[in-house]
Amino acid sequence: MTIGGFEDGWLGVPTRPGKPRQNGLTHVIDKGLNTRDIEGMFDTAGAFVDIVKLGWGTSYVTNNLEKKIALYRHFQTPVVCGGTLFEAVYARGKMDEFKAWLVEHRFAHVEISDGTIDIPRDEKLELIRDFARDFTVLSEVGSKDSDVVYAPYQWVEWIKEELAAGSWKVITEAREGGTAGIFRKDGDMRTGLIDEIAHEVPIDDLIFEAPTKSSQAWFVKQFGPNVNLGNIPPDEVIPLETLRLGLRGDTLKEILVPAPEPSA
Amino acid sequence: MTIGGFEDGWLGVPTRPGKPRQNGLTHVIDKGLNTRDIEGMFDTAGAFVDIVKLGWGTSYVTNNLEKKIALYRHFQTPVVCGGTLFEAVYARGKMDEFKAWLVEHRFAHVEISDGTIDIPRDEKLELIRDFARDFTVLSEVGSKDSDVVYAPYQWVEWIKEELAAGSWKVITEAREGGTAGIFRKDGDMRTGLIDEIAHEVPIDDLIFEAPTKSSQAWFVKQFGPNVNLGNIPPDEVIPLETLRLGLRGDTLKEILVPAPEPSA
Amino acid sequence: MTIGGFEDGWLGVPTRPGKPRQNGLTHVIDKGLNTRDIEGMFDTAGAFVDIVKLGWGTSYVTNNLEKKIALYRHFQTPVVCGGTLFEAVYARGKMDEFKAWLVEHRFAHVEISDGTIDIPRDEKLELIRDFARDFTVLSEVGSKDSDVVYAPYQWVEWIKEELAAGSWKVITEAREGGTAGIFRKDGDMRTGLIDEIAHEVPIDDLIFEAPTKSSQAWFVKQFGPNVNLGNIPPDEVIPLETLRLGLRGDTLKEILVPAPEPSA
Numbered sequence: 001m002t003i004g005g006f007e008d009g010w011l012g013v014p015t016r017p018g019k020p021r022q023n024g025l026t027h028v029i030d031k032g033l034n035t036r037d038i039e040g041m042f043d044t045a046g047a048f049v050d051i052v053k054l055g056w057g058t059s060y061v062t063n064n065l066e067k068k069i070a071l072y073r074h075f076q077t078p079v080v081c082g083g084t085l086f087e088a089v090y091a092r093g094k095m096d097e098f099k100a101w102l103v104e105h106r107f108a109h110v111e112i113s114d115g116t117i118d119i120p121r122d123e124k125l126e127l128i129r130d131f132a133r134d135f136t137v138l139s140e141v142g143s144k145d146s147d148v149v150y151a152p153y154q155w156v157e158w159i160k161e162e163l164a165a166g167s168w169k170v171i172t173e174a175r176e177g178g179t180a181g182i183f184r185k186d187g188d189m190r191t192g193l194i195d196e197i198a199h200e201v202p203i204d205d206l207i208f209e210a211p212t213k214s215s216q217a218w219f220v221k222q223f224g225p226n227v228n229l230g231n232i233p234p235d236e237v238i239p240l241e242t243l244r245l246g247l248r249g250d251t252l253k254e255i256l257v258p259a260p261e262p263s264a
Numbered sequence: 265m266t267i268g269g270f271e272d273g274w275l276g277v278p279t280r281p282g283k284p285r286q287n288g289l290t291h292v293i294d295k296g297l298n299t300r301d302i303e304g305m306f307d308t309a310g311a312f313v314d315i316v317k318l319g320w321g322t323s324y325v326t327n328n329l330e331k332k333i334a335l336y337r338h339f340q341t342p343v344v345c346g347g348t349l350f351e352a353v354y355a356r357g358k359m360d361e362f363k364a365w366l367v368e369h370r371f372a373h374v375e376i377s378d379g380t381i382d383i384p385r386d387e388k389l390e391l392i393r394d395f396a397r398d399f400t401v402l403s404e405v406g407s408k409d410s411d412v413v414y415a416p417y418q419w420v421e422w423i424k425e426e427l428a429a430g431s432w433k434v435i436t437e438a439r440e441g442g443t444a445g446i447f448r449k450d451g452d453m454r455t456g457l458i459d460e461i462a463h464e465v466p467i468d469d470l471i472f473e474a475p476t477k478s479s480q481a482w483f484v485k486q487f488g489p490n491v492n493l494g495n496i497p498p499d500e501v502i503p504l505e506t507l508r509l510g511l512r513g514d515t516l517k518e519i520l521v522p523a524p525e526p527s528a
Numbered sequence: 529m530t531i532g533g534f535e536d537g538w539l540g541v542p543t544r545p546g547k548p549r550q551n552g553l554t555h556v557i558d559k560g561l562n563t564r565d566i567e568g569m570f571d572t573a574g575a576f577v578d579i580v581k582l583g584w585g586t587s588y589v590t591n592n593l594e595k596k597i598a599l600y601r602h603f604q605t606p607v608v609c610g611g612t613l614f615e616a617v618y619a620r621g622k623m624d625e626f627k628a629w630l631v632e633h634r635f636a637h638v639e640i641s642d643g644t645i646d647i648p649r650d651e652k653l654e655l656i657r658d659f660a661r662d663f664t665v666l667s668e669v670g671s672k673d674s675d676v677v678y679a680p681y682q683w684v685e686w687i688k689e690e691l692a693a694g695s696w697k698v699i700t701e702a703r704e705g706g707t708a709g710i711f712r713k714d715g716d717m718r719t720g721l722i723d724e725i726a727h728e729v730p731i732d733d734l735i736f737e738a739p740t741k742s743s744q745a746w747f748v749k750q751f752g753p754n755v756n757l758g759n760i761p762p763d764e765v766i767p768l769e770t771l772r773l774g775l776r777g778d779t780l781k782e783i784l785v786p787a788p789e790p791s792a
Contacts, residue, residue, distance in 0.1 A: 010625045011588060011616065032502030034304030040562030043592050057511025058502050060275060064307050084513050088275065091520060097274045116513040144513045238560030238586050247585025249612050249644040249672045256619060296766030298568030321775025322766050324539060328571050348777050352539065355784060361538045380777040408777045 013245040014225045014255060020076075021050060023204040024226030024244070027171075028234055029082075029211075031055040035067055037234065042075045045237040049077055053111065053231070056084035069105055083113025083140045083171075091117055095127075102135070113140035115173050115181075121158075125165045132166030138207070139165075142173030142181030152196035159201050171230055172197065174209035182208065189215055194222075203227065216243050217250040225255065277509040278489045278519060283340075285314060287468040288490030288508070291435075292498055293346075293475075295319040299331055301498065306339045309501040313341055317375065317495070320348035333369055347377025347404045347435075354391075355381055366399070377404035379437050379445075385422075389429045396430030402471070403429075406437030406445030416460035423465050435494055436461065438473035446472065453479055458486075467491065480507050481514040489519065541773040542753045542783060548604075549578060551732040552754030552772070555699075556762055557610075557739075559583040563595055565762065570603045573765040577605055581639065581759070584612035597633055611641025611668050611699075619645055630663070641668035643701050643709075649686075653693045660694030666735070667693075670701030670709030680724035687729050699758055700725065702737035710736065717743055722750075731755065744771050745778035753783065 009015075016024055026048050032055075033041070041049065052072055059065055059081045072079040081102075089098040102110060110131050114124055124139075131137050139162045141155060159170045172194075173181030182190050197206065203223055207230040210216045216236075219227045225244040232240055242248040246255025273279075280288055290312050296319075297305070305313065316336055323329055323345045336343040345366075353362040366374060374395050378388055388403075395401050403426045405419060423434045436458075437445030446454050461470065467487055471494040474480045480500075483491045489508040496504055506512040510519025537543075544552055554576050560583075561569070569577065580600055587593055587609045600607040609630075617626040630638060638659050642652055652667075659665050667690045669683060687698045700722075701709030710718050725734065731751055735758040738744045744764075747755050753772040760768055770776040774783025 010629060011622055012620055013588070013616075032308060032499055034308040036300050036304040036307075036564050040564040043564075044560060044562040044590055044596075047591050048589075055503075056513065057506045057509070060277070060511055061312075061502060061505045061509065062308055063311050068308075084516060085511065087513075088277075088511055088516055091516065092276055094275055101274065116516050235560055238589060239583075241589045242585045245585070245589065247588055247613065247616055249584065249615075252612060252616055252619065252644050296572060296763055298572040300564050300568040300571075319767075320777065321770045321773070324541070324775055325576075325766060325769045325773065326572055327575050332572075348780060349775065351777075352541075352775050352780055355780065356540055358539055365538060380780050 011247075013247065016225060016244065019047060019050065023228060025050040025169075025207065025228040026232055026237060026240060027207050027228065027230035028052045028237060029055050029231045030058070030068075030079075030234065032058055032062065033068070033234060035064065035071055038068065038071050038075075041234050041237065042077075045241070046075060046077075048237050048241045049075075051078045051080065051109070054079060054081050056082040057088055058082070059105075060085060065105065069107075073106070078109050078136070079107065080109035080111050080138060081107065083111040084116060086110070086112055087114065087117050087119075090119060099134075108136055109138065109168075110135040111138045111140060111171070112167075113171075113173075115140060115142060115144035121161070125161055128162055128165040128167055136168045137166055138169050138171055139167040140171040140173055144173060144175055144180050146175070146180040146185040148180075152193045155193060155197055156200040159197065159206070163201070163205055169205060169207050169228065170201075171207045172209060174211060174215070174231065178210075178212045178215055183215070187212070189218060191218070191222075198223065213239070213243070213250065216240055217248075220244055220251050221254045275511075277511065280489060280508065283311060283314065287492060289314040289433075289471065289492040290496055290501060290504060291471050291492065291494035292316045292501060293319045293495045294322070294332075294343075294498065296322055296326070297332070297498060299328065299335055302332065302335050302339075305498050305501065306341075309505070310339060310341075312501050312505045313339075315342045315344065315373070318343060318345050320346040321352055322346070323369075324349060329369065333371075337370070342373050342400070343371065344373035344375050344402060345371065347375040348380060350374070350376055351378065351381050351383075354383060359391075363398075372400055373402065373432075374399040375402045375404060375435070376431075377435075377437075379404060379406060379408035385425070389425055392426055392429040392431055400432045401430055402433050402435055403431040404435040404437055408437060408439055408444050410439070410444040410449040412444075416457045419457060419461055420464040423461065423470070427465070427469055433469060433471050433492065434465075435471045436473060438475060438479070438495065442474075442476045442479055447479070451476070453482060455482070455486075462487065477503070477507070477514065480504055481512075484508055484515050485518045539775075541775065544753060544769075544772065547575060547578065551756060553578040553697075553735065553756040554760055554765055554768060555735050555756065555758035556580045556765060557583045557759045558586070558596075558607075558762065560586055560590070561596070561762060563592065563599055566596065566599050566603075569762050569765065570605075573769070574603060574605075576765050576769045577603075579606045579608065579637070582607060582609050584610040585616055586610070587633075588613060593633065597635075601634070606637050606664070607635065608637035608639050608666060609635065611639040612644060614638070614640055615642065615645050615647075618647060627662075636664055637666065637696075638663040639666045639668060639699070640695075641699075641701075643668060643670060643672035649689070653689055656690055656693040656695055664696045665694055666697050666699055667695040668699040668701055672701060672703055672708050674703070674708040674713040676708075680721045683721060683725055684728040687725065687734070691729070691733055697733060697735050697756065698729075699735045700737060702739060702743070702759065706738075706740045706743055711743070715740070717746060719746070719750075726751065741767070741771070741778065744768055745776075748772055748779050749782045 209231040471492040
């Protein structure tokens with residue numbers, strides 16, 4: 001038995017698929033890492049870093065973007081710009097320039113969101129269809145505005161539409177601090193909403209933003225070690241892996257028996 | 265058009281002056297960075313690091329102070345010890361030893377504050393005059409004690425006096441966590457106070473401590489992309505730059521049109 | 529006079545013993561540091577890093593455990609796995625495999641705790657006696673469950689029993705966030721409890737978990753610069769040292785006179 005493909009399993013923790021994995025993804029947020037941080041992260045935790053998001057518009061101002069992209073390519077890990085960059089592009093009417101910039105920088109993935117500005121549904125779906133011809137699309141559902149609360153059936157409908165339009169995965173919004181989207185303003189999770197989504201949509205097609213330890217623990221307890229979780233800070237990759245395997249107090253009692261082999 | 269002097273402007277974000285800039289300063293707090301962190305920070309975000317403060321008395325206990333100072337000099341970025349070191353010196357009556365130590369370590373800047381201990385106004389102003397003969401002085405106004413609340417006219421008078429005495433910039437206190445000075449105990453900003461100060465004092469003569477994202481966004485929305493902001497954690501330099509340029513959800517709608525050329 | 533053995537004392541701050549020190553320990557939590565972080569931490573703050581805990585079960589999933597252990601050995605600093613790993617081992621009945629793994633990885637220290645799962649008192653004491661034959665044992669007292677509150681006399685009895693059974697130091701639980709054990713659920717400290725413990729047990733035999741700045745400042749004010757503090761995040765090692773020496777606002781007024789030579 002192997003854990004993440006690199007360690008023996010004398011402790012009998014749940015099995016996790018190795019990279020590149022189809023589920024149990026850890027989607028990491030890079031809000032300004034330097035190249036030393038990146039090298040260090042892969043040395044210590046690379047087996048658990050599945051995809052990296054350059055948060056919101058940080059890629060546009062990073063001094064050493066070329067080096068960072070090259071480094072992530074070296075570690076064979078996809079990198080994608082945050083959805084807010086897409087929204088800034090949309091708001092300024094610079095979609096063609098954006099595509100050219102993505103190609104020039106060899107981004108194979110793109111995130112399409114409408115959490116801050118309003119994009120008509122039809123237009124968002126058309127944009128997903130359009131980008132999906134040349135890129136792997138992650139689309140995001142849910143508002144960044146903590147006062148905006150949508151009903152579960154609405155979330156489900158949107159997610160299904162976006163998957164049908166060509167999204168590889170749909171991300172459920174939580175904001176960096178866990179205060180909007182699938183979270184309430186006060187940080188509590190909308191657990192009924194999440195259960196409804198998971199009941200209607202294949203769980204592997206979703207990435208749940210889970211920026212806090214308590215939310216990560218909740219998802220692992222609810223959906224098991226191989227749930228896809230997003231917006232994980234770089235220094236929380238190892239801690240999240242321990243939550244998945246029941247090696248932290250928060251999930252120790254729940255994850256005691258070896259899990260079945262993952263489906264993929 | 266260039267952004268910070270290093271990237272093309274296909275997205276049409278506001279123009280920012282290059283280094284060394286006279287306004288739009290990002291004043292970074294180093295509370296114990298190691299040399300690898302520093303090298304990494306300048307590689308990724310150096311174009312936006314204008315001045316670095318070695319927080320409170322950390323410089324006195326840092327194991328590798330000489331190396332750190334040399335590294336900041338290499339990156340042509342001023343470094344200054346935190347005001348609390350000055351206060352500890354004052355409380356112990358070691359002002360001459362302090363000056364000798366500053367010279368020995370080639371500090372060209374000094375921060376003079378009285379946020380923790382009481383220094384009579386006349387004496388503080390005399391100390392500013394004295395240090396201003398040999399150093400670039402940053403002085404700080406406002407108590408670190410969250411129960412101490414001064415009236416706006418008092419802040420304005422003190423700031424004007426300190427600029428007249430020779431301070432290069434006056435820093436408005438916020439504490440590391442944003443809970444005193446220009447912030448209320450509960451973390452809310454004293455926006456009326458700040459507006460009054462900005463009405464009476466040239467904005468470029470001020471550095472507003474803004475340790476939290478919400479306060480940074482508020483200052484950018486209120487005073488534009490080129491406001492001087494202080495106590496920015498190293499890993500928030502890139503995120504702050506996106507706030508300045510409208511590339512993060514918090515300021516995306518407000519910073520949509522290119523700003524006029526900065527005054528300096 | 530030397531401070532931590534590496535800097536002159538022109539400022540007249542309290543004297544601290546040098547490494548290896550018997551009291552005034554800073555016990556650092558590593559929840560996934562990479563080798564660059566570790567090298568950097570020792571370059572800047574190594575004089576104050578007395579022992580490093582690989583938090584909870586992180587050691588089991590770390591990709592480069594061998595390199596990390598070798599690096600800590602290079603810096604002559606003991607490293608110990610978190611108590612939750614011990615509890616996961618206990619819950620799975622893998623104690624022999626655990627011991628073999630500790631020996632294989634050259635761990636000389638072990639932490640024994642029961643903060644998450646129930647271990648009968650007699651059995652915990654027997655485990656301490658057993659491990660103490662081959663390892664330096666740190667044992668932990670106090671539940672991680674914030675709803676579990678034990679009386680002070682109970683803490684004192686347990687601590688004395690564990691020291692008698694062979695623990696080198698007893699750690700008082702606080703959780704990473706400071707919300708259980710010697711802390712109340714809302715983050716306030718149980719100061720009466722701590723005073724009672726300190727009255728009954730030699731202070732040098734205890735390591736108080738103090739993950740927050742306010743709790744660290746409280747311990748320094750209460751017990752002086754050379755109190756043993758635990759679960760210190762790596763980037764808080766330098767800040768904690770300034771708290772110990774009165775070089776930060778929180779303790780500046782209290783730590784103004786040079787302390788007597790430490791007992792050890």
